[in-house]
Amino acid sequence: MELPKKTIKEFTGKVIKIIQETPSAKTLVFDTKDIDFDFYPGQYVMLNVPYEGELLKRAYSIASPPTQRETLELTIKRVPGGKASVFLTEKVKEGDEFLIKGPYGKFVWVPQMGTNLVLIGAGSGIVPLMCILRYIVSAKLEHIKATLIYSNTHYEEIIYYQELEKIQKGSNIKVVYTLTRSHPPHWEGYTGRINTSMLLKEIEDIPTNLYYLCGPPNFVDDIAQMLHELGVDKEQIKKEKYD
């Protein structure tokens, strides 16, 4: 399905709030009150990050839904040894300004594309998936059925945990977690990497859904392969690789 392109804009965004999401991830909230910035759920922006005299350009998915017009949220997870992500999670203060350009990307969802969604993410790969979920909630799209399968290394690293718990209470959204490296004593979610038996157990009518996969390239490729083997058509799988 070809969607009309959103106009690409370049603007200076001021950080008006910083949210510590997990020990290694922060959300930067930018003021977009005076900017007519529109995008599809799932798209990303390019951020110019000053770093030791250089200007680094990095892609960050938009975390806030397009229904939220006054602010734009980006969630950045620190990559050990990384440049931009370390700067953005350790040095940025409220009031700082950044050049932002976008929106970009074909990893998008709008209701006309399908009503049964399965979102599968790892680590910071949750960000565009959260944008889609926030959009479903804020636009009150109660006819949409969504399942999120979210993999993290440790419990403390689950980004948006409280909000995800709230979203899935009595709604059309189901959230399934797995922790790959450690888990608290009374953990009731899965442990270990996402595998075929987990997918078979948690997803209804596997070949009929629309799939959105986001995270490190190997993760996305592995899950896509599992879905193919379970009979999902290539066209039903959208991928965003964070490399």
Ligand SMILES: Cc1cc2nc3c(=O)[nH]c(=O)nc-3n(C[C@H](O)[C@H](O)[C@H](O)COP(=O)(O)OP(=O)(O)OC[C@H]3O[C@@H](n4cnc5c(N)ncnc54)[C@H](O)[C@@H]3O)c2cc1C
């Ligand atoms: C379309 C798109 C959307 C993205 N959205 C987000 C987002 O919403 N939130 C977010 O936190 N990141 C996101 N990323 C990743 C982001 O663009 C940067 O790559 C990331 O912040 C690391 O940049 P850096 O300058 O700190 O690392 P660099 O200094 O460029 O790299 C340092 C080292 O870390 C490795 N590395 C780079 N990225 C990763 C990674 N993601 N995981 C593991 N190792 C890595 C590199 O190979 C290198 O060895 C997105 C990437 C893409 C392509």
